[in-house]
Amino acid sequence: MSKSNGLTKGHARLTEIFALAPVIPVITITDASHALPLARALVVGGLRAIEITLRTDAALEAAWAIINEVPEAIVGIGTVLTPQDLERAQKLGATFAVSPGVTPDLLAAASQSDLPFGPGIQTASDLIACVVNGFEIVKFFPAIPAGGLAALNALGGPFPQVRYCPTGGITEANAREWLAHPKVAAVGGSWIAPASDISAGAWDKIEQRARAAAGLRPSRAK
Numbered sequence: 001m002s003k004s005n006g007l008t009k010g011h012a013r014l015t016e017i018f019a020l021a022p023v024i025p026v027i028t029i030t031d032a033s034h035a036l037p038l039a040r041a042l043v044v045g046g047l048r049a050i051e052i053t054l055r056t057d058a059a060l061e062a063a064w065a066i067i068n069e070v071p072e073a074i075v076g077i078g079t080v081l082t083p084q085d086l087e088r089a090q091k092l093g094a095t096f097a098v099s100p101g102v103t104p105d106l107l108a109a110a111s112q113s114d115l116p117f118g119p120g121i122q123t124a125s126d127l128i129a130c131v132v133n134g135f136e137i138v139k140f141f142p143a144i145p146a147g148g149l150a151a152l153n154a155l156g157g158p159f160p161q162v163r164y165c166p167t168g169g170i171t172e173a174n175a176r177e178w179l180a181h182p183k184v185a186a187v188g189g190s191w192i193a194p195a196s197d198i199s200a201g202a203w204d205k206i207e208q209r210a211r212a213a214a215g216l217r218p219s220r221a222k
């Protein structure tokens with residue numbers, strides 16, 4: 001398993017995970033029986049790294065099922081808010097964890113853990129907290145309301161080493177523009193598997209959206 005791939009820095013492994021595909025689907029599962037067909041649709045569509053948010057009672061059971069039954073999937077736990085959430089993610093066997101924000105407690109816990117962790121940032125103060133603790137791959141959340149690419153460009157001045165996974169308002173329509181940015185490692189979003197398609201069991205639609213997302217490529221030459 002890639003979980004023990006010899007890299008000591010969590011964020012270094014996060015770089016590899018974000019390099020697997022241009023898009024990380026952000027998944028919220030309310031019924032654990034949806035987990036396996038959903039994960040298979042995403043993997044078949046070309047998106048192996050997936051984020052299961054800890055927002056529902058079914059989230060941990062769903063993530064557990066995918067980790068154990070869909071070996072091609074690289075499961076990350078999202079909406080990690082506390083050190084306890086981080087510990088839950090690690091015990092479950094998740095490959096990475098991400099948060100929409102950053103707190104001193106979370107950074108301290110993540111620094112002690114070898115689980116790759118992507119804190120969420122919105123401001124320069126958030127970024128200072130991350131970089132002084134060695135976290136240089138971060139979520140930029142909520143990317144569109146927090147100022148979009150203009151904000152990302154401005155943050156690039158004082159923090160040239162940081163790479164981002166923007167989430168929050170990213171869609172199939174604007175993802176390509178974000179992916180063309182040299183500081184963007186990958187983007188995240190819920191548009192690939194919206195709640196309505198999950199509850200309807202529309203796995204074919206989700207697979208198609210995953211395939212389209214997997215085909216989004218940076219156009220940095222332009």
Ligand SMILES: O=C(O)C(=O)C[C@H](O)[C@H](O)COP(=O)(O)O
Pocket residue numbers: 026053078079080098099100120139141167168169170188189190191
């Ligand atoms: O919960 C987390 O860990 C997050 O980082 C937040 C999610 O990435 C966004 O909620 C996705 O935003 P949308 O694609 O606009 O629905």
